[in-house]
Amino acid sequence: MESTLDPHTALAMLEWQIDLGATEAIGETPVNRYETPKKQPKLEVKEEASVPSAPQAVDAGEAARKLAEAAESLDDLKAAIAGFELCELKKGARSLVFSDGVPGARVMVIGEAPGRDEDREGRPFVGRAGQLLDAMFGAIGHGRNDDAQPIYITNVMPWRPPQNREPTPDEIAMMLPFLERHVALAKPDVLVLMGNVSCQAVLGKKGITRLRGNWVEALGKPVLPMFHPAYLLRSPAAKREAWADLLSLQARLRS
Ligand code: URA
Numbered sequence: 001m002e003s004t005l006d007p008h009t010a011l012a013m014l015e016w017q018i019d020l021g022a023t024e025a026i027g028e029t030p031v032n033r034y035e036t037p038k039k040q041p042k043l044e045v046k047e048e049a050s051v052p053s054a055p056q057a058v059d060a061g062e063a064a065r066k067l068a069e070a071a072e073s074l075d076d077l078k079a080a081i082a083g084f085e086l087c088e089l090k091k092g093a094r095s096l097v098f099s100d101g102v103p104g105a106r107v108m109v110i111g112e113a114p115g116r117d118e119d120r121e122g123r124p125f126v127g128r129a130g131q132l133l134d135a136m137f138g139a140i141g142h143g144r145n146d147d148a149q150p151i152y153i154t155n156v157m158p159w160r161p162p163q164n165r166e167p168t169p170d171e172i173a174m175m176l177p178f179l180e181r182h183v184a185l186a187k188p189d190v191l192v193l194m195g196n197v198s199c200q201a202v203l204g205k206k207g208i209t210r211l212r213g214n215w216v217e218a219l220g221k222p223v224l225p226m227f228h229p230a231y232l233l234r235s236p237a238a239k240r241e242a243w244a245d246l247l248s249l250q251a252r253l254r255s
Helices: 007-019 060-070 074-082 116-121 128-138 169-186 195-203 229-234 236-254
Strands: 107-111 151-155 190-194 216-218 221-226
Touching (some): 060 074, 060 169, 107 128, 107 169, 107 195, 128 236, 190 195, 195 216, 221 236
Parallel strands (some): 107 190, 190 221
């Protein structure tokens, strides 16, 4: 039977089944795997009709830039992203994950993209990587809801990519105007880039092992690239470098 579901809905329903504990996919009718396969019907490829005055494809990056520039507050920006329909990731996600922590905090942390926990809760960094992130900043006296030394947290992508795959360069470029405006409106003193995806978005390059711990300037702010907490969970030995970077951040904030 042919499915009438679009791929995003089908994927969301499948993930929901997995969340409920399903571990096997069993069809409604038995399959005889010894049967000789029938010949596949040939696919007919029709020539595309040439349309002389076809409407111009919408430039998604340009559309995002216009919407982002029009936003005069973080609430405006969140609403603009919520209404942006040109990024495919939105269709497969449950929530828009915009930010957490205190807007206006001196430190703005930029992660990669929401995972399953973040997609469920609608807040960035709430899963295991998020708990480590909280512990890391806690170790230098900062917290996402700390009254004295708060931090503000967002991601390059506001929607969860399917199967937690990395956002593609096109998706990153499309959503970059929103991130740039986010930084301008949140007005942090410094940016902390967690991992390669945020380095790709903000600095235009990857190579976190080389980039981490070196302060650079981008989006008009001092920027510190660091190992992503998810990487630190997989490679605990790298926590030594992460600790050095946190101390460097602390020194910068005190100077
Ligand atoms: N990893 C990220 O980069 N961001 C999140 O919000 C969660 C995990």
